[in-house]
Amino acid sequence: MERAFSDLDRDAGLEIAERSHQARQRVQGSSYFYGELDLKAQLEVLARAGARKGGVFVDLGSGLGKMVLAAALPGVFSECRGVEILPELHESAVKARGALLADLAGRGLPPPSEVSLRCGDMLREESVADADVVFxxxxxxxxxxxxxxxxxxxxxxxxxxxxxxxxxxxxGCCADFVPFGDNNGYLSVGQTHSKWNLDCFFYVRA
Structure with missing residues (x-):
């Protein structure tokens, strides 16, 4: 993962997102920023979400694709998908996926789960009907x-x-979803290049 994203840290992602949004707004509002979890937090989240062999992982608003690739690396999911509305972030994610696949192949390591990255509106252009885990x-x-x-x-x-x-x-209107896991579905997770943690909430569709 580190090699694939050697020049794409959180600050790079933030710069790409801000530049893209200023050039042509694709979402409402003026504050459209980029954020990501650090690798340790990504793995904690995936472990708690409970990857099922042969399941499907979907990241809505996948940015540089780091969470999608982290989910794909163990090869547990059958498919890991991400959708990102900003073309510049999407293009960087596609390049990182290629770099990761080449690195794994070059070291004789097994390939990850199937990875699909697309540029589009997460609300209209990516179904989660087949998803086992949505992030x-x-x-x-x-x-x-x-x-x-x-x-x-x-x-x-x-x-x-x-x-x-x-x-x-x-x-509160989403009665179809109930928290699951310890602490009533709550986990404090680290974010890249920050001393502040983020709140993470886990739900299961009832």
Whole structure:
């Protein structure tokens, strides 16, 4: 992972996202920023979410693709998908995927799960109907985006599927989702290049 993202740390991702958003706004609002978990936190989240052999992982708003690739590396999921609305972030993620695959092959290591990265609107262009684990880094999502996201998840996610939300909790109207795991579905996780942790909430579709 480190080799694939050697020149794509959090600051690089933030710079790409800000530059892209300033050039042409694709979402409402003026504060559209990039965030990511550090590798230790990514692994903690994936372990708690409970990867199922042959399952499907989906990251809505996948940025540089780090969470998607972290989910794919162990080869447990059959497919790991990410959708990102900013083309520049998406293009960087695709390059990183290529670098990771080449690095694994060059060292004779087994390939990861199938990885699919696409550029598009997570609310309209990526179904989560087949997902076993859905991950959303929602730190900077405004209320209107969260409302649309909650509607999408309620309509599409199947029973038993798990949802991981960073920095946001589902509104009380989402009765179809219940917290799971220790601390009533709560985990404090680290973010890259920051001394501050982020709140992470785990739900299962009832």
């Amino acid at each position: 959303v880094f929602a730190t900077c999502f405004p209320p209107e985006v969260m409302s649309s996201l909650e509607t999408k998840l309620s309509e599409e996610m199947r029973r038993g599927a798990r949802l991981v939300l960073v920095s946001k909790q589902l509104a």
